[in-house]
Amino acid sequence: MISRRFVLGACAALALLPAAATAQELPDLGGRTIVVVTENAYPPLQFIDPKSGAAIGWEYDAMAEVEKRLNVTVEYQNTSWDAMIQAVSDGQYDMGMTGITIRDDRKEKVDFSDPYMHSEMRMLVRADEDRFSDEKEFAEQDGLLIAAQPGTTPFYVSVYDILDGDEQNPRIKLFETFGATVQALRAGDVDLVLTDGVAANGYVESSGGKLKVIGGPLGSEDFGFIFPKGSDLVAPINAAIAAMRADGTLDALNKKWFLDYKLGE
DSSP states (O other): OOOHHHHHHHHHHHHTSSOOOOGGGSOOOTTEEEEEEEOSEETTTEEEOTTTOOEESHHHHHHHHHHHHHTEEEEEEEOOHHHHHHHHHTTSSSEEOSSOBOOHHHHTTEEEOOOOEEEEEEEEEETTOOSOSSHHHHHTOTTOOEEEOTTSHHHHIIIIIISOSOTTOTTEEEOSSHHHHHHHHHHTSOSEEEEEHHHHHHHHHHTTSSEEEESOOOOEEEEOOEEETTOTTHHHHHHHHHHHHHTTHHHHHHIIIIIIOOTTO
């Protein structure tokens, strides 16, 4: 389960966002349809329930609130992470969500909402790992491998904060989905997966004692929804985020998905 310390940190970060809009200030979008694309591979933000087969998670619940508050209809599409940002930039979808880190280079292609969550990068390893205890010890052992998705924050942290800055370093093994990186870790094909605390703790909780988190945080990141450049949805979504923060909805979602929910049960 996600630690209480992380949840409180996330709530504190959300409290630092801009002044909240009241429910009376939220725009009515007149039943407009919003096509949202996601990956469904990032628990507990969005993933496929192993029992029901339904797509669930924090972001789905947040968008259900957006539907009610802005008077919109949300339709979901699915795509891989490496295609998502470009597809949204090209206008194939109205909005994207999959725990996307707000970064300046991505802002050149898409517009971001205000942050809805704050997290810290952590090191996910097998439970019996004893060859290294932090990123420095990992880097010193040439035979150890990292799994990452190309173009993601964990990929760049792997390259520039842990290894030698070479994006072609053979110690980085690339996978199409985050779930595949964790499967490779569990199978012993790689030795480390970098991810934010949200996903790391979720996978530890559901691993049956086979995974653990080691070392300290490797920097922090803010998550936001993405839109085509110039989208008129950014302001209404920001207003909805602010209103949900003000009335305690974001805190309730944090509690539901980071404290109460246990993946796989």
